Amino acid sequence: MKIDATELAKHNNRKSCWVFIHGEIWDVTDFLDQHPGGASLILKLAGKDASDEYDLFHNPELVKETLGPDARKGTIDVTTIPIMDKKSEPREEAKRSPPLSSMISVNDFEGVAEKTMTPTAWSYVSSGADDEISMRENADAYRKVFLRGRVLRKVGKVDCSTNILGYPSALPIYTSPVGLAKLVHPSGECAIATAAGKEGCIQVVNTVSSMPIEDIMNARISKDQPVFWQLYADKDLEKSKAFIKRVEKAGVAAIWLTVDSPVVGNRERDERSKSVADKIEEVVETTQSVGIAKANTGFINADLDWDIIDWLRKATKLPIVIKGIQTVEDAVAAFDHKVDGIVLSNHGGRSQDTAQPPLLTLLEIDRYAPHILHKHMQVFVDGGIRRGTDIIKALALGATAVGIGRPVLFSMSGGYGEHGIRRTIQILRNELQTNMAFIGASNVREIERNMINTRKLERMIVGSVKL
Structure with missing residues (x-):
């Protein structure tokens, strides 16, 4: 089933939290409190494209193994997704680096x-x-x-x-x-x-x-x-x-x-960094922002x-x-x-x-x-x-x-x-x-x-x- 971006955006809170990862929409509502890094990391991306953030921390098949097939709601209708600015590619980044x-x-x-x-x-x-x-x-x-x-x-x-x-x-x-x-x-x-x-x-x-x-x-x-x-x-x-x-x-x-x-050690600079949990108060009233280390080693x-x-x-x-x-x-x-x-x-x-x-x-x-x-x-x-x-x-x-x-x-x-x-x-x-x-x-x-x-x-x- 294809779902447009407007419908996806409605599911942007703790009661109903959907994200899409590489074209597939997942209901992660029940997984929020099980996430090793805390619910806030996911809620920041609720109702949005979570592909880039997901790829930074997880390998592709983990979402299916973790959530199971029942959590899959469908695929995103790509024609309804707003066009975003393209991120810098590695080659462009390399041009700014010394030889x-x-x-x-x-x-x-x-x-x-x-x-x-x-x-x-x-x-x-x-x-x-x-x-x-x-x-x-x-x-x-x-x-x-x-x-x-x-x-x-x-x-x-x-x-x-x-x-x-x-x-x-x-x-x-x-x-x-x-x-x-x-x-x-x-x-x-x-x-x-x-x-x-x-x-x-x-x-x-x-x-x-x-x-x-x-x-x-x-x-x-x-x-x-x-x-x-x-x-x-x-x-x-x-x-x-x-x-x-x-x-x-x-x-x-x-x-x-x-x-x-x-x-996990107390890595203060990591904790202070602008991770995906920053400014989460806009999405949920009370939360604790965590650094990348704690977000990925809770198991x-x-x-x-x-x-x-x-x-x-x-x-x-x-x-x-x-x-x-x-x-x-x-x-x-x-x-x-x-x-x-x-x-x-x-x-x-x-x-x-x-x-x-x-x-x-x-x-x-x-x-x-x-x-x-x-x-x-x-x-x-x-x-x-x-x-x-x-x-x-x-x-x-x-x-x-x-x-x-x-x-x-x-x-x-x-x-x-x-x-x-x-x-x-x-x-x-x-x-x-x-x-x-x-x-x-x-x-x-x-x-x-x-x-x-x-x-x-x-x-x-x-x-x-x-x-």
Whole structure:
């Protein structure tokens, strides 16, 4: 049944709320109070076209899975829709961005991102929790470690390749599980898949990706390209189990369970941003505006404990990585549970502010539990990586590889997409190769603990631990 825009516009309140998404009209009245981000996010679009806002946060088929067929009212009569101004296309946006050749450091992309992202996207991507101390300290920790270069070593050829969970990688770098990548480029996580494949790196895909896992897998450059999947456990674990089966069928090679965010951090800049809930008082009398993070993560299970690893092993035979380890004690606990890997991370400083930097946690492990390094469990570091020297410092302390998150989103903004991501990875590769030569390492296996001076960072290490 075709419905004209005038009829649609009548259903613009809590008692009767309709929206249309890509031509199809849906009755979302009963779903308002179930929406993870609250009713206000939907009511702002009541009686209107919600396609653009929907696409920023959700993959196409989710609306049918969530609402069911009975909620579908019909299709919009396109001839009755008022003509709207056309939004800027990525190519037009790219014309306003500097040429990629002028981007000579990873940090260059952040300046472009701030100028070209929408205020909402910029606040979501760039923000940290509270006063953003942890976000800044993640990067500053690397500045407290100095390199001790060794000379007269054969470094005419430098090999940066490594092995991550049994899969070859051209670099000790993977793309971290960033969510909602369509906020910054219409190709979203598919652009990351293509770029990672062309640069020989591994992508970790987020549960709240804005593209379906099947589309992301199809965007790979070959069927042999490994992709890992990050899991936020749902309050209903049966939903998580079903999703695991779905991503297994799609071909992902490992499951990375995030454990450092049982609740969403207080990201003030994100909360203050002009999201779709702003000025909602025009639609509903009382409401609470929420930022993008809280609007998309209300399903996360906060009642997990270490038993979740046994549950995961029953749900999948894929390698299991625990993402979000912040202390040596928990690193040892994960080791004892015989997981395949851990990620030292404070969620990029986006969860609990003043949580210690991941590099400091790695230093804790180096001091108090070095026996868990280079055993059955690989150790990854995520947060604050901006230079090739940062990668060397993490590897020297025992890490297998490092993750880059915000730099990926920054580099695909401004219309750059896949090409910006590739440029970022290439910059890091060049810096890594150059600095490996300076310290006297011709391959990553030759990067040793005695090639770094950590005395300045050691002043911050916890005095004692009980293992």
